[in-house]
Amino acid sequence: MKSIAVIGLGQFGYQVATTLAQKGFDVVALDTNMEIISEIKDIVSQAVMIDATDEKAMRSVNIDNVDKAIVAIGSNLQSSLLSAALLVRMNIEEIYVRAINALQENILRSMGINNIINIEKEMGIQITNTISAEGIGRYIEISDQHSLMEIKVPKSFAGKTLKDLDLRSKYKINIVGIKTNSPEVTDDGDIKYKLKMTVVPDPEYPLSSNDMLIVTGTDSNLNLFLSHGK
Amino acid sequence: MKSIAVIGLGQFGYQVATTLAQKGFDVVALDTNMEIISEIKDIVSQAVMIDATDEKAMRSVNIDNVDKAIVAIGSNLQSSLLSAALLVRMNIEEIYVRAINALQENILRSMGINNIINIEKEMGIQITNTISAEGIGRYIEISDQHSLMEIKVPKSFAGKTLKDLDLRSKYKINIVGIKTNSPEVTDDGDIKYKLKMTVVPDPEYPLSSNDMLIVTGTDSNLNLFLSHGK
């Protein structure tokens, strides 16, 4: 299992470290703050209270042996850049660095670092998809002209099958999955609705108006489909 | 066109405001910082230097008439919560609020606000997909067991068609699109490669080892497919 060093355990770094640990990675979490280190030490493989800009200290805990490293420090630009420079000197194979502005990004690129994450910028763009989507559950941009959307089954489709509807040739869109709300009887005889998802939809399944269709296509074809469905 | 008020133009808020403006929304951008307001005024419909917790000032610029509002203030929790409370009082139809920790999230929910965005937490989770994916271009979680991935066409598939390969029945995955690198001749006679994408792939098209397949399926079926392709 690959080992990953996560440097800086603020809101972002802490989430990265714990999620990677959950995914089975061998995580080494580093921070100057003792409280955070004690909080995270039972969740990751190793939690070290250390200044990530201190080369002697970093080498003494063998950070140069990790497969990947991510500098998750945010507003402390100086620490972020110094720590990144140190990782480059240590020849770590894959280095990810968080940047909080364009200047920092440029400096990192000039250091030869290309895996740069600007979380405010990326989430700023992503959230506009959610804000602009109406009656649409989830909306992801596959590329700047293609998207993946979750939409409620239009009333006119209820009871029909995907085979009948033939959406691919009519609207040039692809049905990637169907989320159904299927009733299940619990031990006490209650009926509870459980959300199930299939990603290889059955073309003979009669759609219910409670279902969600997961569709992909160009933005213009998806918009056409959305307006026709009403 | 829907009008959206964006409150707080830090790194995140500024990106939200400008991206929404690009998408054709009628954006009203608000911040106490005059420099940011002068910087953004030619990009959005309206840029107002204002304290978003000041009810009298907010009503005087008719914020109560917008269709949607997003509080993009980050570390200033007090301003964020007071501004959110004001938007609720003004009965704005759709309110999105950024939260930087769980306590703030709980307070917002108790105020009846459900569209809560924790950017550090969401990006922290998302980035782990990029870090853990190898030889995989793009990786999105459709649900906690299903994903969408971009993968390089395995060598064993080159020259074969999707029809021959019959991936849907063999691996229970769905091919949602193909990205091809197609050569185009420029005006000066050079050959340049242009990335093209189709989301309704031609089943008779012979795959090239330069292409990328965009696939969806359960995580376990996708992993099986990935290991077989090698």
Ligand SMILES: Nc1ncnc2c1ncn2[C@@H]1O[C@H](COP(=O)(O)OP(=O)(O)OP(=O)(O)O)[C@@H](O)[C@H]1O
């Ligand atoms: N030189 C350093 N060595 C180790 N850890 C550091 C160093 N500098 C900062 N940190 C740690 O990085 C974490 C994030 O710090 P910082 O204040 O820069 O980011 P932030 O912008 O608040 O982060 P987030 O937005 O993720 O909450 C803190 O826990 C801090 O203790």
Ligand SMILES: Nc1ncnc2c1ncn2[C@@H]1O[C@H](COP(=O)(O)OP(=O)(O)OP(=O)(O)O)[C@@H](O)[C@H]1O
């Ligand atoms: N009461 C307020 N009214 C209007 N604008 C405000 C108010 N309080 C803060 N802001 C503005 O919100 C913006 C973001 O502020 P803040 O410092 O809280 O966030 P941040 O965590 O640095 O944001 P980001 O991570 O997006 O850069 C700033 O431009 C600030 O001027």
